[in-house]
Amino acid sequence: MDSYKIHLSEAEMPQEWYNIIPDLPSPMPPYLHPATGLPITPADLAAIFPPALIEQEVSPERWIPIPDEVRRIYQLWRPSPLHRAYNLEKALKTPARIYYKNESVSPAGSHKPNTAVPQAYYNKAAGIKRLATETGAGQWGCALSLACNFFAMECTVYMVKVSYHQKPYRRSLMHIWGASVYPSPTDRTQAGRNILAADPETSGSLGMAISEAVEDAATHEDTNYALGSVLNHVMLHQTIVGLETKKQLALAGETPDVLIGCVGGGSNFAGFCFPFVPDKLKGQDIRFVAVEPTACPTLTKGAYTYDFGDTAGLTPLILMYTLGHSFVPSGIHAGGLRYHGDAPLLCQLVHEKVIEARAYAQNPVFEAARLFAVTEGIIPAPETAHAVRAAVDEALVCKDTGQAKCIVFNLSGHGHFDLAAYDAFLEGQLKDIELDPDENIKKALANLPKINP
Numbered sequence: 001m002d003s004y005k006i007h008l009s010e011a012e013m014p015q016e017w018y019n020i021i022p023d024l025p026s027p028m029p030p031y032l033h034p035a036t037g038l039p040i041t042p043a044d045l046a047a048i049f050p051p052a053l054i055e056q057e058v059s060p061e062r063w064i065p066i067p068d069e070v071r072r073i074y075q076l077w078r079p080s081p082l083h084r085a086y087n088l089e090k091a092l093k094t095p096a097r098i099y100y101k102n103e104s105v106s107p108a109g110s111h112k113p114n115t116a117v118p119q120a121y122y123n124k125a126a127g128i129k130r131l132a133t134e135t136g137a138g139q140w141g142c143a144l145s146l147a148c149n150f151f152a153m154e155c156t157v158y159m160v161k162v163s164y165h166q167k168p169y170r171r172s173l174m175h176i177w178g179a180s181v182y183p184s185p186t187d188r189t190q191a192g193r194n195i196l197a198a199d200p201e202t203s204g205s206l207g208m209a210i211s212e213a214v215e216d217a218a219t220h221e222d223t224n225y226a227l228g229s230v231l232n233h234v235m236l237h238q239t240i241v242g243l244e245t246k247k248q249l250a251l252a253g254e255t256p257d258v259l260i261g262c263v264g265g266g267s268n269f270a271g272f273c274f275p276f277v278p279d280k281l282k283g284q285d286i287r288f289v290a291v292e293p294t295a296c297p298t299l300t301k302g303a304y305t306y307d308f309g310d311t312a313g314l315t316p317l318i319l320m321y322t323l324g325h326s327f328v329p330s331g332i333h334a335g336g337l338r339y340h341g342d343a344p345l346l347c348q349l350v351h352e353k354v355i356e357a358r359a360y361a362q363n364p365v366f367e368a369a370r371l372f373a374v375t376e377g378i379i380p381a382p383e384t385a386h387a388v389r390a391a392v393d394e395a396l397v398c399k400d401t402g403q404a405k406c407i408v409f410n411l412s413g414h415g416h417f418d419l420a421a422y423d424a425f426l427e428g429q430l431k432d433i434e435l436d437p438d439e440n441i442k443k444a445l446a447n448l449p450k451i452n453p
């Protein structure tokens with residue numbers, strides 16, 4: 001009987017993360033200091049990050065060992081299975097072979113603990129007692145709460161206000177794992193107070209919540225900041241996903257033609273795809289498809305330029321695709337994809353045309369998610385559903401052309417806490433938001449920092 005799932009044993013779990021920096025086609029542009037415009041130094045980051053993560057951020061080493069304590073916790077759910085989507089293939093009548101890497105099996109329900117655990121570990125080792133962070137949909141907040149709980153650390157989560165109210169059970173999960181959770185913007189920080197003074201009714205954004213968490217960390221000696229995406233060390237930790245996938249595809253006798261992932265800040269996509277990028281750079285015919293919402297079209301409609309990672313302008317300037325740090329995305333249900341920028345490593349590879357990007361509106365995304373749920377049984381997170389849509393569309397192209405391609409996507413999380421979004425979809429209440437580039441985007445881009453690197 002053909003297998004539905006391809007498993008690796010716990011002993012086969014990768015022992016090192018893959019760092020793409022030495023394999024980039026061109027050197028990585030530096031982060032710039034927000035005050036001086038000059039490249040930042042490790043000392044600039046030391047107020048909010050531990051030394052090990054600062055080192056990983058710029059490391060020239062291709063392989064970085066995963067500490068034993070981290071591997072031990074990974075073993076609670078890793079290696080995650082790679083599934084063959086036989087039922088979806090049959091429903092689509094496609095000759096394509098579709099696989100998905102199932103990151104929804106982690107305790108928090110997504111890929112996010114892959115980086116939360118090492119971040120908590122390295123901070124604990126540096127003597128830090130508390131981590132402060134932001135969360136959009138609540139997945140990252142849950143993952144960091146879980147990780148802090150394993151290392152007996154405190155965790156403070158600034159949760160984007162619209163999600164705080166849309167996702168009460170994500171909040172419950174964070175509370176069970178011992179975190180304190182606040183709807184952002186709050187009056188706990190100067191950044192939050194400024195934002196509330198300007199717009200008391202704001203629904204919040206990831207950029208605002210980041211400003212609050214960074215300020216909290218920078219103003220408390222025993223507290224550091226943890227970011228769930230965007231930064232190089234986060235991409236690095238997530239490569240365990242792609243490294244396992246590579247081994248599993250080899251076991252299935254497959255070479256992928258297309259790899260697909262959704263993009264919020266870029267971490268699940270990068271972690272899934274980066275280990276395959278050297279193969280493409282060496283000439284293998286493989287496509288990488290990054291999928292984002294039309295309501296927050298960073299890669300497909302943003303500008304490739306230096307911008308802040310947060311709303312208040314506290315973070316270093318990053319060369320990335322951006323919609324402008326003052327961009328406030330509408331309250332679509334894929335809360336984790338509502339970020340104005342993206343990981344600089346991912347942006348660089350999109351800019352160099354190694355990775356392609358596309359955007360979808362909510363309704364076609366949820367249609368694909370429902371098809372996936374009724375065929376494969378798993379209910380994808382709304383973020384993940386963007387990748388499902390693209391995989392379905394790639395498989396439908398194969399149906400037209402008769403090509404039997406190998407399509408692999410990252411199932412970054414399940415949607416068990418997103419059922420209100422599914423209800424809204426089933427009741428026909430979801431709005432498809434297509435941004436008017438002239439109105440929404442140009443306005444936010446007008447506020448870009450004036451820097452000439």
Ligand SMILES: Cc1ncc(COP(=O)(O)O)c(C=O)c1O
Pocket residue numbers: 110111136137138139140228229230262263264265266267268269335336337381383384412413414
């Ligand atoms: C399930 C899931 N997938 C994807 C994302 C997007 O984040 P990233 O692009 O960093 O993977 C999120 C963010 O919250 C998420 O919860």
